[in-house]
Amino acid sequence: MSQTMLFDVTPADIREAAAALRERVHVTPVLKFEAFQGLSGAQVLVKAENLQKTGSFKIRGAYNKLRQLDEPQKAHGVVAASAGNHAQGVALAARWLGLRCVVVMPEAAPLTKIVAARGFGAEVVLHGDGFDQAYDKARELEESQGLTFIPAFDDPAVVAGQGTVGLEIMEQAPEADVLLVPVGGGGLISGVAVAAKAVHPGIRVIGVQPEGAAAAYRSWQTGSPVHLTTVRTIADGLAVKRPREGTLALMRRWVDDMVLVSEDEIARAILLFLETGKLVVEGGGAAGLAALLSGRLDLAGRTVVVLASGGNIDVNFLARIIDHALVEEGRYVRVVTMVPDRPGGLHRLLGVIQAAQANVISVGHERLQPGVPLGDTEVMLTLEARDRQHVEEVLQRLRDEGYPIRVI
Numbered sequence: 001m002s003q004t005m006l007f008d009v010t011p012a013d014i015r016e017a018a019a020a021l022r023e024r025v026h027v028t029p030v031l032k033f034e035a036f037q038g039l040s041g042a043q044v045l046v047k048a049e050n051l052q053k054t055g056s057f058k059i060r061g062a063y064n065k066l067r068q069l070d071e072p073q074k075a076h077g078v079v080a081a082s083a084g085n086h087a088q089g090v091a092l093a094a095r096w097l098g099l100r101c102v103v104v105m106p107e108a109a110p111l112t113k114i115v116a117a118r119g120f121g122a123e124v125v126l127h128g129d130g131f132d133q134a135y136d137k138a139r140e141l142e143e144s145q146g147l148t149f150i151p152a153f154d155d156p157a158v159v160a161g162q163g164t165v166g167l168e169i170m171e172q173a174p175e176a177d178v179l180l181v182p183v184g185g186g187g188l189i190s191g192v193a194v195a196a197k198a199v200h201p202g203i204r205v206i207g208v209q210p211e212g213a214a215a216a217y218r219s220w221q222t223g224s225p226v227h228l229t230t231v232r233t234i235a236d237g238l239a240v241k242r243p244r245e246g247t248l249a250l251m252r253r254w255v256d257d258m259v260l261v262s263e264d265e266i267a268r269a270i271l272l273f274l275e276t277g278k279l280v281v282e283g284g285g286a287a288g289l290a291a292l293l294s295g296r297l298d299l300a301g302r303t304v305v306v307l308a309s310g311g312n313i314d315v316n317f318l319a320r321i322i323d324h325a326l327v328e329e330g331r332y333v334r335v336v337t338m339v340p341d342r343p344g345g346l347h348r349l350l351g352v353i354q355a356a357q358a359n360v361i362s363v364g365h366e367r368l369q370p371g372v373p374l375g376d377t378e379v380m381l382t383l384e385a386r387d388r389q390h391v392e393e394v395l396q397r398l399r400d401e402g403y404p405i406r407v408i
Contacts, residue, residue: 006249009156009160009250013156014164014167015167017157017163020064024063025059026052027168028051029047031277032045033276036277040304042303043301045173045176045303045305046279046306047172047306047307049307050282050310052310053092055085055310057188057309058310060089061157062090062092064158065158066078066094069148074099076145076147077147078099078147079147080103081104081105081131082152083105083109083237084236085113087105087113087117087124091103091117091122094120100123102145103138104124104141105124106126106127106133106134110236110317112313112314125137125141130231130239131239152187153243154243154247155187156246159187159247163194165188166179166193166195167199170196174199176196178302178305179206180206180291180305181193181205181208182208182237182307183216183251184238184240186251188307192205206255206256206258207255207257207259209258209287210233210261210266210283212231213228213233215242216240220252225248226243229241235286236282237309259291259296261294264324264325269290269293270282270283270286271329272293273289274322279308280313284309284310285308285309285311286308292304329387329388330385332385333382333407334380334381334382334408335383335395335406335407336378336380337349337378337404338372338378339379340376342375349398353381358383360381361382361384363379363381364379365379365380
């Protein structure tokens with residue numbers, strides 16, 4: 001089993017990767033969103049890698065690595081560990097090259113990513129509760145089956161492939177002042193920073209991590225790899241417990257700043273991408289927008305490129321995120337009240353809500369709940385409103401009509 005080592009990636013390496021990838025991957029668009037400018041004060045551009053083949057940037061590094069394998073390595077096949085996106089990239093690249101491919105993913109990996117990896121022809125092994133346990137299992141398979149391990153981020157060919165995103169950004173948006181890049185293991189931001197600063201040395205490259213998976217953030221600050229015992233985030237692609245020395249050294253050299261974002265901020269960014277940008281973006285891909293809107297970065301008046309790194313999000317999970325974000329935005333509210341247990345009691349309550357121009361999403365009532373007086377019925381409502389102010393207006397109107405209100 002090979003050990004992680006320090007390595008370098010040059011602009012020439014990235015240009016070579018770009019030439020090799022030219023006929024294989026999409027040049028994804030850079031899109032301008034004026035609505036995001038109103039929320040942040042910055043000129044906001046989005047590099048839409050969620051529209052890339054396999055739904056993320058990972059195909060770039062995967063193919064650049066696999067194409068450079070020697071013939072014995074290709075004959076034995078490859079193995080990779082991934083939360084999902086790297087697995088799909090390696091699987092598709094292996095299919096293009098006619099190689100056997102085994103990918104190890106966490107047992108709780110999103111179903112959409114598991115199905116996609118299998119659809120590209122990979123043998124999928126589910127193991128462990130996160131990327132790092134999947135990584136250990138993949139290294140075992142490397143030894144036991146003679147496979148070639150394809151790193152997710154800590155490899156010069158992988159980093160060079162990911163760096164082609166930075167080349168494209170500088171060609172498409174040469175006016176950019178700041179790049180906001182999600183960080184898991186650091187392969188993407190390392191390659192993007194090398195590429196971007198070769199063209200525009202003064203550009204600021206800022207990494208973004210979830211608060212619940214801040215290994216690279218802490219490692220970048222201290223200069224040594226920090227190993228977290230647990231990670232917890234809806235941005236599954238960024239849930240890495242420990243960065244490796246190679247990418248950490250590149251980040252320390254090329255990255256200007258790092259910032260953390262909360263789960264609620266990521267959820268809000270996913271909703272904004274969907275509702276305002278008409279883009280489906282997963283948690284990791286939404287991290288940059290979350291940072292921009294968090295208020296932790298003073299970027300007003302700057303031209304900022306947000307790198308939407310992927311869009312592979314489970315539909316059921318997306319629905320849960322939307323509901324949660326709507327609650328946080330004050331557009332959904334759940335309340336409990338009492339109505340007389342007689343014909344017309346519920347009808348009158350709903351009439352008050354209608355007059356207040358709120359929408360009823362769900363309603364339930366319970367006569368036998370402990371604490372409910374005889375002759376009354378407890379009613380539980382989920383209401384949709386325009387914003388927090390409208391919610392307060394609706395609740396006040398209900399109180400004025402004599403309904404006791406408890407928000408849950």
